[in-house]
Amino acid sequence: MTERTFVMVKPDGVQRGLIGDVVSRLERKGLKMVGGKFMQIDEDLAHEHYGEHEGKPFFDGLVEFITSGPVFAMVWEGDDATRQVRRLMGATDAQEAAPGTIRGDYGNDLGHNIIHGSDHEDEGANEREIDLFFDEEELVDWDLSTADWVYE
Template structure:
């Protein structure tokens, strides 16, 4: 992983999986030039769901979140690239799809706050990425490799 690269956690939620949007979502990040370093198709159990949404435990919508995220399989991923967390969040759009700009994932595929298709680590939450990546992936599941297209995505660095 080069020094300007960052890893970020992304998950296609059960509604995105059921609607057949995994490929479209993966394509958008690939098209942007980001590098997929891990992916896992998984059915979350209640324990993992509660840990994932731990920050919201005291909120009234917590049980609904847990129920929804465990209602079907999800596709968890780790993407790598320059400023990846912020870039992915910008591509994902606002939490409420109704407020998300067309062209963003939620703006293109969502209308409802509860069914917003995708989860991405928050760039404003220090440590969110690491916490969420560790929750879903073991170190050996994160693949370190060179993406041949990187030379065409990034300007060469001065050494």
């Protein structure tokens, strides 16, 4: 099933120069970027983005971190894109992430784990996060010429 999913290189990934590597890994997997932008998240957007965690002890730290520097927000498309991205990202706690995953290769701990991706188990998360970060006209429908070589 072709779907769109939201992905973001967090401030630690941006500061460490990992945007290109993250994009490259997703492209090599056969996914197609349909939107991307370099941006600074303000507190209002951070509160909306992490709204389900409001009231939890770690909420303020999440907001402080995600607003501490620029991020690279993206929308990717492909068959079962959300699940594919989650596998490439690795476990949320970078110390538990398998080698070869983005977090396993570059993350150092739970808080500095390089990347965010929509959760495939949270129905509607993709659409909600995409709508928070992108207007419809910022997303580009295009044909990936290698798609026949990626999917049956």
